[in-house]
Amino acid sequence: MRERCKACAVLFRTALCFLLLACMPLPAAWAATAAGPELLEDVSIFEDTTAAMPLEAIVALPKSDRGGFVPATKARLNPGFSRSAWWVRLTLVNHDNVERPIVLALHDARVDRADFYSPRSGRWTLDAVFPITGIDANQAPPRYPMLNVTLHPGEKIPVIVRVTSRKTLQLEPMAFAQEAWQAKEIRAALWNFGFLGGLLALAWSALLIGFFSRNSAFYLLAGLTLSTALFEASIRGYTRAYLWPHAPEWSARSEILFVYLAIALFIAFILKIARGEKVRMPVQVIYLAILCLECIGMIGAAFGDLLVFTRFCLQLSVALGILNICIALLFSKRGTPTGRLLLVTVCFALFNLLIRTVEGLDALPSALSWLKSDIYPNPVIAIIGLATHLVVLAAWINHVGRQRTEARQRLEHWQLTEQDRLRDEVAKRTVALNEALGQAQTSMQQKIETLGYVSHDLRAPLSTINGYAKLLLDSATQSQAKLIQSIDRSIRYQLTLIDELLEYTKAELQPLGVSPSPVDLPDLLDDIAGYAIALCAQQNNQFIYRPLTPLPKTLEIDGIRLQQVLLNLLSNASKFTRSGVVTLTIKAHKQADGYRIGLEVADTGIGIDVTKKTDIFGAYQQVQAINGGTGLGLFIAQRIVKAMSGELLVSSKPGVGTSFAFEITAPALGHALIDVDDLPHPTQPRTEPARSRTPTLKPPAQDLDELAQFARNGRLTDVEDWISRFANVPGYASFLDEVQKCVDALDFAAIEALLGSTQDQVDLTSVDLDRILT
Structure with a gap:
């Protein structure tokens, strides 16, 4: 508040200084204007309504009230709007005893053209033209129409001046001694410099305030003040003389254009205030209509008939003034926050306009005689206008500052209230999250325990199978021993995976550890190929093992x-392919630090639509739900490949097949390479010729439903107990052998299919160990 008061005080002091300057007595040298002998005589005026009469016809006109020159009066010298050409006839007289340079001037820069004629050698000659063309660049062009002559003592010179303008005119001619004219121009320049400089300073101040406060209303104020400054410079002739001296048409039109622009910015300023204050303007449509008319007026003043659009500007300004008074009174009566400010603005603007109008009519009362000046336009009136701009700007700054203070207070109150609300909300959410965390931990513990039970249930049948395999190994032939050893390796591999499953679950699916060690790569791939043959046989698939390049013997x-x-x-x-082909492809490329091994597993199965199933590597994500599937296979494979610094890639098309490929880098131990032809190639298992089909007996439907329930839930131990229960029943041997084969392959889906089949089953009788193993 203190800073705003200081700013307002500075602005008010500036306005007071301008007012005091207007009231100060002037130096005697500058006050010597036309005091002394009269320099003008026989001033008369004639209106040429055609604007086409030649000089010879004008010279021949008599001094008569009917069709000739008439004595000039103040009313006749202020004709207002007119399309006529006005001729002023006068006589310059030097009553002094010395030769004197004299300046004849028309104190109105709004004329379009002025021609000065005087008799030379018995003929009327054009002595001066306004605006001047072809003037020296180093010479300042005149602001007003003027004629410089030098008169001898007692000499008289008749002068005729032709004036045309598409705006209001003041045709009163004034004659000055050369030194008095220069003093008058210097004095006017000082006044105008203070006035125009003050307007430009106001525009700059409003621009800076708008930039730092981020309030666009100040930008409108800056544009309004700048437009006003350019308008004031135009009516004083400065824009014609200094800004565009070689563009007389633009000089004539620029004054009206700046008036239109200033009024349009003022309307935009009022609408901006109303929008910012959320005030409903009762006649906002009228303001918008006037704003559109102002824009049309600017276009017309730039390219159309200047006289028409100058009159239109005056009428539109009067209508806007009346509308502003009504709106200001209405807002003030309603108690609108900006109502008082708008009322003050309108009152100052009307006060300024009233003083200008009274001074233009030469009707200032004696109490306001100090407002009069011999400089045109009146600088005292202009300084008062500048002071009104200062007052309005100060009031607006004070209003905006008060608004910001109130907004800051409301914001602080809202922040305190919101902090309390957020504190309560955070407390409630924290309690809810703690409860959810406790439930999640309980659920996770239950899952870990469940996996522990499953692992224990899986260990028992595998250990039993391993024991039976060792018993068979004692009485097996050499070829049978090799197969039984493969079974033993598979069992030990499965037991290792079960042990890791528990550790993997307890680690909450963290990346699996990798422990490199020397590995015989061809033998490892041969074992994997053997497993693949058994897996593919379950769905009648063909397995192809395809090495593309020689492989290193031993890798780390x-x-x-x-x-x-x-x-x-x-x-x-193999699970998603039936009667198709599954291919394992491998290749090796030598690198500086070892070998880059590329592996690919491809099938001709159902395929995957990867555009719809983008998260196939996520945990518990199943491409197609099948019995016994958990959705962890691809997830585990991807984590292991990443741990080996690789990336598992998938390429698939529905109905065509799927391909999974990855590359890993491993150092080689030694330089031994195994050629493709020397690599072991696993063979497909031989199948027994089909026996004659005989009807197969099955246990009762109730017992079959129990078996189906065990198979659906993957309860391997219960399935084996169920087989043992009917092992001694005559006629069930063939059916039990089929179930046992599915158990050996851990294919519970095949058990369900076997139970649901309506076809006769192949009668597999008891055969000796050699036929089973082969």
């Missing part, structure tokens, strides 16, 4: 993790 790599990735991919490929 985590063989178990690599086997886990490939078996997951091969399992998925």
Whole structure:
């Protein structure tokens, strides 16, 4: 508040200084204007309504009230708007005893053209033209129409002046001694410099305030003040003389253009205040209509008939003034926040306009005689106008500052209230989150315990299978022993995975660890291919193992993790492919630090629409729900490949097939390479010729439903107990063998399909161990 008061005080002091300057007595040298002998005689005027009469016809006109020159009066010398050409006839006289330079001037810069004629050698000659063309660049052009002559003692010279203008005119001629004219011009320049400089300073101040306060209303004020300054400079002739001296047409039109622009900015300023204050303007449509008319007027003043649009500007300004008075009174009566400010603005503007009008009519009362001046336009009136601008700007600054203070107080109150509300909301959310966290931890603990139970249930049948395999190994032939050893390796691999499953679950699906060690790559791939053959046989698929390049013998790599990735991919490929082809492709490229191994598992199965299924590598994401699937296979494979500094990529098309590929880098131990032809190639298992089909007996439907329930839930131990329960029942052997084969392959979906089949089953009788193993 203190800073705003200081700013207002500075502005008011500036306005007071201008007013005091207007009232100060002037130096005697500057006051010597036309005092002394009269320099003008026989001033008369004639209106040429055609604006086309030649000089010879004007010279021949008599001094008569009918069709000739008439004595000049103040009313006749102020004709207002007119399309006529006005001729002023006068006589310059030197009553002094010495030769004297004399300046004849028309104190009105709004004329379009002025021609000065005087008799030379018995003929009337054109002595001066306004505006001057072809003037020296170093010489300042005159602001007003003027004629410089030098008169001898007692000499008289008749002069005829022709004037045309498309704006209001003041044709009163004035004659000055040369030194008096120069003193008068210097004095006018000082006054005008103070006035125009003050307007420009106001525009700059409003622009700076608008920039720092980010209030666009101050930008409008800056534009309004700048337009006013250019208008005041135009009517004083400065724009014609200094800004565009070689463009007389633009000089004539610029004055009206600046008036239109200033009024348009003033209307925009009022609308901006109303919008910012959220005040409903009762006649906003009228303001918008006047604003549109102002824009039309600017276009017309620039390119149309200047006289028409000058009159239109005056009428539109009067209508806007009346509208502003009504709106200001209405807002003040309503108690609108900006009503008082708008009323003050309108009152000062009307006061300024009233003083200008009274001074132009020469009707100032004696109490206001100090407002009179021999300088045109009256600088005292102009300074009062500048003071009104200062007052309005100060009032607006004070209003905006008060608004900001109130807004800051409301903001602080809102912040305190919002902080309390947020504090309560955070407390409630914290309690809710703690409860949700507790539930999540309980749920996670239950899942971990469930996985522990599942792992324990899986260990028991695998350990039993491993024991039976070791018993068979004692009495097996050499070829059978090789197959039983493959079974043993598979069991031990599955047991290792079960152990890691628990650790993996407890670590909450964190990246799996990789422990590189020397691995015989061809043997590892041969074992994986053997597993793949067994997996593909379940869905009648063909497995192809395709090495593309020679492979290094030994690599420093985590063989178990690599086997886990490939078996997951091969399992998925065989699971979603029926009577198709599953291919494992491998290639190796030498690098400086080892080999880059590229592996690809492709199938001709159902395929995946990767455009719709973008998160196939997410945990528990299943491409197609099947019995026994958890959705962790691709997730685990991707995490292992990333741990090996690779990236698992997928390429698939629905109905065509899917391909998963990745590359890993591993150092080689030694330089041994195994050629493609020397690599082991696993063979497809031989199948027994089909026996004659005989009807197969099955247990009762109730027992079959129980088996289907066990298979659907993946309860391996219960399935084996169910098989043992009917092992000694005659006639069930063939059906139980089929179920046992599905159990051996851990294919619970096949058990459900077997139970739901209506066809006769193949009668597999008990055969000896050699036929089973082969």
